[in-house]
Amino acid sequence: MDFAAKLIENIREIVPINSNDEKAIIEHFRLKKLQKKEFLIQRGDISKHMRFIAQGSLRNYYLDSQGKEHILQLGIEGWWINDFYSFFTQTPAKFYVQAVEKTVIMQISRDDLEKLFISIPLMDRYFRLKIQKGYIALQERTIFRMSQTAEERYLEFRSKYRHLEQRFPQYMIASYLGVTPEFLSSVRKKLYDS
Template sequence: MTEKDHISLLINHIKKDVDLNENDIEAFTQILEIKELNKKDFLFQPGETSNSMNFIAKGCMRSYYLDEKAQEHTLQLGVEEWWINDLYSYLSRKKSRMYVQALEPTILVQLPRLKLEQLYLDVPAISHFFRIKIQNAYVAIQERVIDSMSDDAYDRYKDFIKSYRDIEQRVPQYIIASYLGVTPEFLSYLRKKHS
């Protein structure tokens, strides 16, 4: 895929939620940046501030943090046509406490924050699109927190494979275990139980 293909993928993704005319698309494409990451590269790490919205055009990524025992906790996974970020850092302008890392060679289409803020004024449809995305992200985070406190591990695993069928084969098992809040050994048990 070419850079133009990656941008078209993003525009078509946005058009699923809002209407864009040719002038909107022209203004929108002017602010876009392409970023390529190799496997294991970090988009950003703790202490850095998230300065862009990041659309995955190709590849697979995750966000995670390390607890006081240096144990990884995966918060988000993403593949093609998904967004990945530390919204806390992006919205609050505070330093991130998370790592955002490529799990495969990845191509991102980035929307730099300051240019995007201006675009919200120039192209109201883009503002509307991101309001929808941020609301959906909030709902998803709240559901995940409630599910992690109320569902048992097997139910969380079933929900994961139902919701993330394309991801399970692309992500190492220890990362899936981290996302579900179980050990890799217990994940193996859940997978056997499910099959």
């Protein structure tokens, strides 16, 4: 499978790079394979790479003081995942990023990314637009979590991310939505029975 082609396709959806740009971009990215349940980042690590999911799925979560898991992000092919705060500030990660299934990542170091921004200015634009989109999604999710019922949040999740429901276990989706697995199960049953 051509993982580099997936990355280039993702970039081309946002910015018009040429074939010379493609070659330069691919030269700066490295392939990393993860087994199911393997960690990409653990709390305390410093994130030194920006990471594109070429195949598979991951979750980004943190553990509260009671050891309860809170999922902040679910990621599949074509998405970027990281502890962005750690990456941008070069401070220890507060989150865990773990493979949910066998996964292939295309990653680029901070230094190589800065070089790309200089040599291919469209890459700076690409990442700016991706980060803006991610920030907007985070704000929407925060507002929905404060203003919607758990059932409304689940319905919103299903309408936006129907394909994720098939890829992640129910307890992970429940954590992402901020509900218990039992509550999510009862909401799903209620919806399917009606």
